[in-house]
């Protein structure tokens with residue numbers, strides 16, 4: 497195994513493109529190091545991207561924020577601007593692991609690791625965040641929702657890697673929230689999870705919404721039917737019931753000792769309801 | 784595997800070492816630098832016994848490559864006491880009997896120090912959440928929380 501610390505994205509892309517064997521990008525390493533230790537992967541090349549200028553920066557852009565791919569959860573959580581604009585995204589990221597893990601773990605790593613239970617991803621999908629990807633032919637932008645394709649699998653080509661994730665601007669009266677269910681209060685993997693992002697008009701009617709579910713399908717799932725259920729409504733009981741039903745209908749979960757299919761399917765709906773109510777109140781609405 | 788030469792700073796001292804590319808910072812500290820305060824409880828980020836600071840951030844040294852320490856500033860439990868004078872946290876852990884076997888203690892002390900630097904007056908709940916990644920199989924945690932709070936109070940009035 498070789499270890500490289502490139503200083504530019506071009507250098508990193510070149511190193512990866514030239515490597516005939518297996519490459520692993522190293523951001524926070526909180527997944528990579530566990531995989532190395534277990535012998536699950538034996539990379540020929542590790543590319544540490546933390547020393548590429550800009551990859552650890554949070555930069556305001558067009559009313560939103562560009563988050564460098566190597567920004568840790570702790571650094572993101574300390575950024576008041578991002579917290580204020582996208583509180584649901586930040587609360588998803590902050591649920592990852594312990595204080596120690598937060599000191600290293602990144603959103604990009606959480607996304608590219610491809611876990612169906614990744615805590616940062618539903619919030620990013622609900623936010624319609626856009627990943628910037630560097631590859632041998634230069635940069636391209638891709639919605640976060642289109643990156644995961646199955647457990648441990650992404651749509652990234654061999655020599656591609658994320659350089660940043662863009663959280664867009666949002667209209668006034670917007671809010672988002674993320675909730676997960678775990679069997680204890682800290683340090684566990686989501687059994688079901690939901691993120692909701694919405695925008696209200698002055699009367700409190702939902703004019704735009706995105707709902708994403710975690711841990712109930714092979715990938716994080718955007719559920720347009722759940723968003724449709726609350727569009728044009730003020731989160732009255734009927735709209736909430738339709739939201740919950742649409743979420744449960746979108747579930748295709750595994751069945752294991754941490755949660756049965758029935759449990760995960762029902763809880764996904766309940767979490768979507770609660771997340772929608774939190775997002776609604778963050779947007780300034782009163783139910 | 785080609786060895787890597789690394790220049791770093793540990794507890795304020797300039798240090799150089801050679802390590803394998805897949806060697807963890809924890810293994811480097813313990814096996815190459817003789818700093819055996821950080822312990823390996825799990826090797827997978829779950830127990831916190833290996834806690835150190837890296838450029839001021841609390842991390843699990845088992846989840847860091849030794850090679851990543853190049854140019855960095857590493858803080859370990861060995862840097863906590865000032866010569867023979869114990870740090871207030873160490874004294875409070877002794878006074879409150881906040882340890883039994885002691886395996887978890889170096890990691891908890893490093894983590895607690897990082898907490899009090901950020902938040903000198905935490906609530907019990909804040910201490911518990913901050914230390915959620917530090918497992919202790921002996922004390923039942925209550926005494927640890929009391930010791931951290933005792934140290935915090937004494938450090939505030941110092």
Ligand SMILES: Cc1cc2nc3c(=O)[nH]c(=O)nc-3n(C[C@H](O)[C@H](O)[C@H](O)COP(=O)(O)OP(=O)(O)OC[C@H]3O[C@@H](n4cnc5c(N)ncnc54)[C@H](O)[C@@H]3O)c2cc1C
Pocket residue numbers: 520521522523524525526527528529530545565591592593594597600601602603604605606607608609613614615616656657658659683684685686827828829
């Ligand atoms: C004790 C512990 C608790 C945890 N708890 C949680 C939890 O509660 N919720 C949760 O979701 N996860 C959890 N995790 C998993 C892990 O911390 C997260 O997935 C984290 O966000 C990974 O980020 P990282 O920067 O450490 O990724 P890394 O380990 O650096 O990388 C992860 C994967 O993504 C790839 N990758 C990294 N960066 C890029 C990039 N820029 N472009 C392309 N590919 C890239 C890597 O090659 C690797 O395959 C936990 C891990 C540990 C050790």
Ligand code: FES
Pocket residue numbers: 822823824825826827828829830831832833834843844845846
């Ligand atoms: S040894 Fe590092 S967290 Fe357990």
Ligand code: FES
Pocket residue numbers: 881882883884885886887888918919920921922
């Ligand atoms: S004192 Fe034994 S593990 Fe904490």
